Amino acid sequence: MQDFRTLKLLDRFERVFSSFGVDYKIMRKILQVKLTMDGRRVPTIFSQNAKKKDQESNNQYLKSLWIYVIFGLFTIPFVLLGENYLFQMSLFYGIFTFFVMTSMISDFSSVLLDIRDRNILFPKPVNRKTISTAKLVHVAIYLSFLTIALVSIPLIVGLVKNGLLFFIVSTLNIILIDLLIIGLTALIYLFILRFFDGEKLKDIINYVQIGLSLMIMVGYQLLIRSFQFIDLSVSLEPQWWQIFIFPMWFGANMEMIMNGSYQPFYLLFTALGILIPLLSIWIYMKFNDAFEQNLQKLTYHGKAKENKQGKLRQLFLKVICHTKEERAYFRFASSMMKNERDFKLKVYPSLGFSIVIPFIFIMNGFNNNFNELSTSKSYLTIYSSLIIIPTIMILLKFSGKYKGAWIYRVAPIQQLKPIFSGTIKAFIFKLYLPVYLLLSVVFIALFGVRVMPDLVIVFINAIIYAVICFMVLKKSIPFSESIDQYNQNSNAAIIFGLMLFVALFAGLHYVSTLFSYGIYLYMVIAIICLAALWKQAFHITWEKLMG
């Protein structure tokens, strides 16, 4: 185990901790173990493309910080332009809060919600205060890294542009926001744990992680563009409801101090901005015991409700899957996709992204000319939503619980065909169809009912594409390999090659629109292709799989 520089820095405050009744030596040991463990964890922001490496000393989290540095750069304009501090700095603090908060929930939840502390450390002769302080310091260490990565460059720019006062006030504000976020996150968890059980909380955290991953994917696309839309000359009139938007408290104190406008409204906000963070951290300390008590609920799981399979659903299933085996695999694959958090974390952001991509293309092509848009052929951009299919087809063979796959060997499985066809149908109907339907509704609204036949072709092509991907890619039993093995880069060439098919589909579609009834001909050909491919695709034997 290595000694961490962070801890050496912390050593200087040994006296402070000791005076609070904390056993510093023990706390340092606890922190050292935790930081070592963190070095072996992959943060959400990286989970899209990182393969876990076994290198001891590399903290993946620290490596991920450069992404936050880049996001920090995007906030520079708010510091640089104009002197409308209330508006600019509120936005600045708002963006900061968003990143810190989401990162807090997605990556620090394991720290805040660690119940191992209770089982491992509580029986040992270590006092409670030392344990809870170690936890707080652990969070604080990472939060300070994150904060420094996000705001140091913008604040230095601010120091040069607006002077030392600006720098000091905003640094203090940032610290207050961090405190507020720690307190707030803990209180949110406390609240959730009071009313729900552990599985629910894990689901909520999972969705926040998915949201963060999606925001980052979309963020790359939108952030640069977004400055065209933001009008920095907006002047804010004080409204009573703004009291609930807490980044504004901090924007208000900047406005007050930098521009010297001491309105009662600003004074109130400033007071709130100082009091509430301190209060929230005080509440957190005060209720720490209750929090730890409630953490025990993470291991307790209430009785779950029976979810009845509706008659309609069963009928639908019978229509799309003809054999009993295929239905079994369809149900199995759908529940895996629905329940497995690792899988969702990797796949759902891509699904969300595929909803956004077509509109990015449309935005690029047209500048707010709606009439031109609705008669154009840019509805073909919907094909860009297909580019996520290869990635998900690759992911289908992975699972965090891949070891459960022994059952495939033990069970009397005569044919492999239903395994694959059932799983692919589950993918199409449970994952792709919702995306497709949502896009279709928006596209019909944008382009009119005339595009409906085109949308039908898109769906058929999506299925053809999924089958082609399945045929091209290396085959494996679904959910039978460790998700840690997943590495996007190793498949990059194949995925890129497969993406050419999307261009082909879209190209053919465009050509077919040039003739009258062309698209109907295209539709018939697509259906025939699909039927032929479907017949061929799933003849797979165990030998082929192993080889």
Add this chain to the structure above:
Amino acid sequence: MMEEVILEITDLKKNYGSKSVLNGVSLQVKKGEIIGYIGPNGAGKSTTVKIILGIEDNYFGEIKLFGHDISDGNIDYKRKIGYVPEIAEVYDNLTGQEYLTFIGELYGLDLELADYKAKSLMELFGIGEVYYSRIASYSKGMRQKLLIISSLLHNPELLFFDEPINGLDANSVMIFKEIMTQLSEQGKTIFYSSHIMDVVEKISSRIILLHDGKIAADGTFEELKQQNTKGSLEQIFNQLTGFNEHKELGARFVSVVKEM
């Protein structure tokens, strides 16, 4: 009827690289027997079972199940086998219902029947309330019960239980022993491996002891007692595996504990 041979293994050998795990195991199992399959860690117990089930390949020797060689590619025999693995790896992000009905369907049961049987068995085993919860949230005993149920859903003829009572409480162990006895009365054959000697001693109609990849003893508990001078199965186990250092090792262990 009782003399029907269910499982016949002839000269089974298996290597992992240069390390040999099984060095010529031969045995016959007749219908209705409860076989206690015991041996020290690493003796090859789980490997034998895994080969029979088709989880491990590349073995030497012959294995006949229900009269058919299992290497002929016909996997129909698996329909008549139930298996509880030693290490409970399951797709535990599924709920009990989702997992059990899926397993039932793999063995050819209808969804409704699998659902009904799984639910009833869970209730009878005292874990009915977690039927719709994720398996990840189960305690160790609950998981073990789930695995036992998953091995029995399709009413198999031959059962392989690898440490099946691991994590079960005393009452559940009693239920489980009763289930085994009743199943064997119904003509089911049970192949049972465990480290808990007094349970093996009580329920097995025949005990097979595996040591260094070979069968070191085979017979009823009474027969083993006659062949060996010692009284309990535990002592017979120690004697046959040539282990008599426990006193000395224990003493040395404690002496290191005392060092400060």
